[in-house]
Amino acid sequence: MTHSTHSSETVRIELADRSYDIVIGENLLGQASSYLALPKASAALIVSNTTIAPLYEAALKQALTGHYKTIHSVHLPDGEAHKDWVTLNLIFNTLLGRGCDRKTVLFALGGGVVGDMTGFAAASFMRGVPFVQVPTTLLAQVDSSVGGKTAINHPMGKNMVGAFYQPQRVLCDLTVLQTLPPRELSAGLAEIIKYGPIADMAFFDWIEANIEALKACDAKALAYAVKRSCEIKAHVVGQDERESGLRAILNLGHTFGHAIEAGLGYGEWLHGEAVGCGMVMAAHLSKEMGLIEGHFVKRLTTLIECAGLPVRGPVLDAKDNASKYLALMAHDKKSVAGDIRFVLIEGPGKARVSAAPEAVVRDVIDRCCA
Ligand code: NAD
Numbered sequence: 001m002t003h004s005t006h007s008s009e010t011v012r013i014e015l016a017d018r019s020y021d022i023v024i025g026e027n028l029l030g031q032a033s034s035y036l037a038l039p040k041a042s043a044a045l046i047v048s049n050t051t052i053a054p055l056y057e058a059a060l061k062q063a064l065t066g067h068y069k070t071i072h073s074v075h076l077p078d079g080e081a082h083k084d085w086v087t088l089n090l091i092f093n094t095l096l097g098r099g100c101d102r103k104t105v106l107f108a109l110g111g112g113v114v115g116d117m118t119g120f121a122a123a124s125f126m127r128g129v130p131f132v133q134v135p136t137t138l139l140a141q142v143d144s145s146v147g148g149k150t151a152i153n154h155p156m157g158k159n160m161v162g163a164f165y166q167p168q169r170v171l172c173d174l175t176v177l178q179t180l181p182p183r184e185l186s187a188g189l190a191e192i193i194k195y196g197p198i199a200d201m202a203f204f205d206w207i208e209a210n211i212e213a214l215k216a217c218d219a220k221a222l223a224y225a226v227k228r229s230c231e232i233k234a235h236v237v238g239q240d241e242r243e244s245g246l247r248a249i250l251n252l253g254h255t256f257g258h259a260i261e262a263g264l265g266y267g268e269w270l271h272g273e274a275v276g277c278g279m280v281m282a283a284h285l286s287k288e289m290g291l292i293e294g295h296f297v298k299r300l301t302t303l304i305e306c307a308g309l310p311v312r313g314p315v316l317d318a319k320d321n322a323s324k325y326l327a328l329m330a331h332d333k334k335s336v337a338g339d340i341r342f343v344l345i346e347g348p349g350k351a352r353v354s355a356a357p358e359a360v361v362r363d364v365i366d367r368c369c370a
Pocket residue numbers: 049051052055078079080083110111112113114116136137138139140143144145146147148149150159176177178179180181184187271272
């Protein structure tokens with residue numbers, strides 16, 4: 001369900017007593033009214049990082065001043081390589097060091113890394129405190145801040161330790177995307193493109209027609225892309241919050257992508273870059289499994305390339321690249337009893353999760369890696 005006011009639009013994510021609003025609009029972050037009707041508390045903690053805090057923390061703090069007596073902050077080191085126990089503990093150290101209680105509200109001010117870690121901290125501090133997502137990357141606005149997946153990485157696998165824990169609100173301020181580096185914008189486009197093949201081919205057509213506007217950070221195009229992405233994600237999560245089935249389709253490209261991220265070392269390729277390339281590999285696999293035609297693989301590859309994303313996988317092991325990918329993918333959370341599962345495109349706009357013969361997967365890896 002979407003409704004709009006003069007300056008913002010709201011997508012509701014329906015999850016019974018865990019339902020919440022995703023508010024999308026310009027200049028929201030610094031407005032006190034954006035934070036009305038959140039759980040009452042005397043203290044808030046803004047979790048951010050060393051890159052984002054200097055840009056946006058003062059405005060957020062100012063807007064929260066009327067709502068909380070005390071506003072603490074913690075600045076995490078920037079980057080996927082820091083999405084780990086050591087960094088997570090900085091949040092707990094601050095919460096405990098400042099005497100925060102179980103009503104303290106956490107604000108995740110940042111991209112997916114800050115959002116995933118803040119959410120996990122909120123899920124576990126004193127067995128659960130409220131938190132609000134204030135996503136500042138395109139990727140976080142269209143995907144990671146929505147739906148309640150929170151996690152940190154383990155050297156053996158991506159997002160391996162975490163919890164399902166829903167935020168109280170998601171505030172997508174489109175204005176902050178203007179400071180996002182182009183490479184990060186492209187990474188966000190990967191997760192937007194994803195929604196086409198799995199759920200909505202009319203949206204896919206729209207992305208193809210508007211890819212240059214999106215890359216140029218056109219405000220109108222971004223507003224529509226964020227809204228439509230959140231609507232699709234809210235619809236899927238509303239039916240399957242804890243990924244017992246349907247929600248796994250949101251992982252198109254992620255089985256290959258997570259292997260790329262872990263195999264190269266976290267942060268070498270951006271998450272969105274790995275997902276973009278992973279979608280190309282998943283499309284080839286879907287074709288080899290007889291599900292889609294070659295022309296759709298080509299269409300998807302062209303769009304991903306136009307978005308400024310890599311379309312050839314990296315070689316992770318010069319001696320036996322396919323075995324390296326397979327070993328990394330075996331740790332994927334969708335694996336069942338060691339069997340790797342892939343999100344396959346069943347036909348444009350429709351996806352399913354399925355195992356695939358190892359020989360076919362090996363062949364796809366060999367053909368798709370540089
Ligand atoms: P990120 O959080 O690392 O942010 C990307 C970079 O942009 C960082 O250097 C950050 O400091 C900087 N940045 C953020 N906002 C900025 C702004 N407005 N202006 C200038 N610089 C800014 O990366 P990301 O792509 O946002 O998120 C990737 C993470 O999200 C991965 O860890 C991935 O696993 C996770 N993720 C989670 C979910 C989920 O459902 N929870 C879904 C998708 C991705």
